[in-house]
Amino acid sequence: MGYQILLICVLAFIPTILGRDTIILGHDTTMGTIVIDGTKTIAETDENFVCLTLDIWPHDECRWSKLCVWDGHASMLNLDLTLPILNKAVQAFKSVRIRVGGTLQDKLIYNVGTGFKGTCHPFQATVGSLFDFSAGCLYMERWDDLNNFFNNTGAIVTFGLNALLGKHNTKGIQWEGKWNYSNAEALIQYTVEKNYRINSWEFGNELAGRLSIGASITAAQYAEDLLKLREIIDRLYNNSQQKPLIVAPGAFFDEAWYDEFVRKTGPKVVDVLTHHIYNMGAGNDPKLIYRFVNSTYLSQVSNTFEQLENVIQKNAPWAAAWVGEAGGAYQGGSPHLSDTFINSFWYLDQLGMASLYNTKVYCRQTLIGGFYGVLKSSTLLPTPDYYGALLFHRLMGPGVLKINNKVSSDLRSYAHCSRGRSGVTLLLINLSNTTNFLITVQNDMNMSLRKSNTRTNGSHSKYRQKRTASREEYHLTPKDGLLRSSTVLLNGNPLETTKEGDIPNLVPVYRQSNSYIHIASWSIAFVVIPDFVTPACK
Numbered sequence: 001m002g003y004q005i006l007l008i009c010v011l012a013f014i015p016t017i018l019g020r021d022t023i024i025l026g027h028d029t030t031m032g033t034i035v036i037d038g039t040k041t042i043a044e045t046d047e048n049f050v051c052l053t054l055d056i057w058p059h060d061e062c063r064w065s066k067l068c069v070w071d072g073h074a075s076m077l078n079l080d081l082t083l084p085i086l087n088k089a090v091q092a093f094k095s096v097r098i099r100v101g102g103t104l105q106d107k108l109i110y111n112v113g114t115g116f117k118g119t120c121h122p123f124q125a126t127v128g129s130l131f132d133f134s135a136g137c138l139y140m141e142r143w144d145d146l147n148n149f150f151n152n153t154g155a156i157v158t159f160g161l162n163a164l165l166g167k168h169n170t171k172g173i174q175w176e177g178k179w180n181y182s183n184a185e186a187l188i189q190y191t192v193e194k195n196y197r198i199n200s201w202e203f204g205n206e207l208a209g210r211l212s213i214g215a216s217i218t219a220a221q222y223a224e225d226l227l228k229l230r231e232i233i234d235r236l237y238n239n240s241q242q243k244p245l246i247v248a249p250g251a252f253f254d255e256a257w258y259d260e261f262v263r264k265t266g267p268k269v270v271d272v273l274t275h276h277i278y279n280m281g282a283g284n285d286p287k288l289i290y291r292f293v294n295s296t297y298l299s300q301v302s303n304t305f306e307q308l309e310n311v312i313q314k315n316a317p318w319a320a321a322w323v324g325e326a327g328g329a330y331q332g333g334s335p336h337l338s339d340t341f342i343n344s345f346w347y348l349d350q351l352g353m354a355s356l357y358n359t360k361v362y363c364r365q366t367l368i369g370g371f372y373g374v375l376k377s378s379t380l381l382p383t384p385d386y387y388g389a390l391l392f393h394r395l396m397g398p399g400v401l402k403i404n405n406k407v408s409s410d411l412r413s414y415a416h417c418s419r420g421r422s423g424v425t426l427l428l429i430n431l432s433n434t435t436n437f438l439i440t441v442q443n444d445m446n447m448s449l450r451k452s453n454t455r456t457n458g459s460h461s462k463y464r465q466k467r468t469a470s471r472e473e474y475h476l477t478p479k480d481g482l483l484r485s486s487t488v489l490l491n492g493n494p495l496e497t498t499k500e501g502d503i504p505n506l507v508p509v510y511r512q513s514n515s516y517i518h519i520a521s522w523s524i525a526f527v528v529i530p531d532f533v534t535p536a537c538k
């Protein structure tokens, strides 16, 4: 079959490009072929792979903490759940996952149950206490409001439970002692009685392994506590049709710790192993920006996915892998990066990469809050990543296909069976600012979609396209070519919400399926090919 890379001068025989009929002269163009193995899927994601997070912070975080990125009303405790734009942004997905949790989850008391009801208070700065905050309070009125919001928006909810309650700090960051489960049990009981649907209960946040944040629990103690949670869930949901999943440990991956943990909990206790990813660096690192367009850098984290997949295959075949929290840059994200187009190079690449390693769900820090919100905290306006997430959710199905792409390391490519329709959808990311790519797609089964080498007739292609159009393309580029633009263009048109907060329609351009796919420099494209019929995507 052979792929060929031809460096050519871009001239008349280039097909229509992004709705224009010419492309800028002087740029190099690389032509090449991507081969998709259509015989079988190599991994499966969950039907609902895209997940967004809500964190837990007091509204006056800046008064207290050095971090100071959560001021305002951007956390699960204080977000205005009635805002139309928020509701519309979540509803647009129809079924997006929301994970509620974060640093202060292990300091949150639920105002329910004997010994707890009426005793808890909002977070206060408390120097010397873990994370320099007192324990905080989740009032049941707020829990009701949150569940109404989840129900109204179709969200699929993962809630992170406090795993530190009852434990005490022994030395360093080590915490010991049995989990006091009675408050969590009371919250779950309340939730069951109210008939609130929680998809999954997660246990603890970043308390595991070498990269524990603030507090650390041994795998042995964690396993013992988790067995208790299993018993509580099995008992309280005994009469329910749908039993929620148990998710743990929500930590940075540490192979030895995860291994020991699954061996000690034993079969079918933990349903999902979550891990967190912040692979781009600290939010204020001046070198950060170069990493987003560095293919080698972006690929490094694939080791982590691979190791977790190995742990599951070897020692926990009953468990699924999820990314429980991933924000790119840590420390609240990076202003003018995390909320701009350039972040999509990291984020959409991550969605593709994680899928390849059988990650079932990928939770993006955050839906709102910090600099990494897909909705901006101040205005709730969607960032470029919001639209990227929405396109991924709508277009990419669970079946993941193997791709052979030797075109260029700057062209990152992923292929899934299309969501809810026939054919395949590609995600193509062009990290290069100097090379355009012209791509043909082939099926490994020698069913070339480019049946002939007919060169499209520039000026006439527009109407020919009408008759024979069969490929949908969604090209994302930054406004004015500025990578740090907070406005993304879809096929050349800015994506903007209406005054009422309505999310715009995401309208593709149609191309003949035998024409080249053009991926401009510094751009991202979803390409839907309905007539790419292949046994893997039945």
Ligand SMILES: *[C@@H]1O[C@H](CO)[C@@H](O)[C@H](O)[C@H]1NC(C)=O
Residues within 6 Å of the ligand: 114, 115, 116, 166, 180, 181, 182
């Ligand atoms: C858990 O904490 C509550 C409230 O402090 C207390 O009443 C209860 O006795 C504790 N349970 C255990 C098993 O220590």
Ligand SMILES: *[C@@H]1O[C@H](CO)[C@@H](O)[C@H](O)[C@H]1NC(C)=O
Residues within 6 Å of the ligand: 147, 148, 151, 152, 194, 195, 196, 197
């Ligand atoms: C969720 O919403 C539906 C209507 O959309 C309603 O029938 C149902 O009672 C709600 N469930 C809960 C637990 O609020």
Ligand SMILES: *[C@@H]1O[C@H](CO)[C@@H](O)[C@H](O)[C@H]1NC(C)=O
Residues within 6 Å of the ligand: 234, 235, 238
């Ligand atoms: C669930 O209910 C069944 C039948 O009512 C009972 O036999 C079983 O022990 C219960 N299991 C748990 C974990 O409570």
Ligand SMILES: *[C@@H]1O[C@H](CO)[C@@H](O)[C@H](O)[C@H]1NC(C)=O
Residues within 6 Å of the ligand: 290, 294, 295, 296, 297
């Ligand atoms: C890209 O990242 C790799 C891995 O961190 C690094 O070795 C390399 O120097 C980077 N390349 C550029 C051009 O910065």
Ligand SMILES: *[C@@H]1O[C@H](CO)[C@@H](O)[C@H](O)[C@H]1NC(C)=O
Residues within 6 Å of the ligand: 293, 433, 434
């Ligand atoms: C293209 O990117 C490289 C490396 O990131 C940079 O050095 C160069 O200035 C960029 N060229 C243009 C035209 O932006």
Ligand SMILES: *[C@@H]1O[C@H](CO)[C@@H](O)[C@H](O)[C@H]1NC(C)=O
Residues within 6 Å of the ligand: 027, 028, 029, 030, 411, 430, 431, 432, 433, 434, 435, 436, 437, 438, 439, 518, 519, 520, 521, 522
């Ligand atoms: C990526 O962009 C560069 C720079 O404009 C371009 O030369 C190259 O052909 C593009 N790649 C693809 C796949 O279109």
Ligand SMILES: *[C@@H]1O[C@H](CO)[C@@H](O)[C@H](O)[C@H]1NC(C)=O
Residues within 6 Å of the ligand: 001, 444, 445, 446
């Ligand atoms: C596809 O064609 C190439 C040569 O044209 C051949 O080597 C290869 O075996 C074929 N693959 C299949 C799956 O038929």
Ligand SMILES: *[C@@H]1O[C@H](CO)[C@@H](O)[C@H](O)[C@H]1NC(C)=O
Residues within 6 Å of the ligand: 454, 455, 456, 457, 460
């Ligand atoms: C291109 O357009 C010309 C003029 O309209 C037409 O004569 C010619 O047949 C077309 N070529 C192809 C390959 O469609």
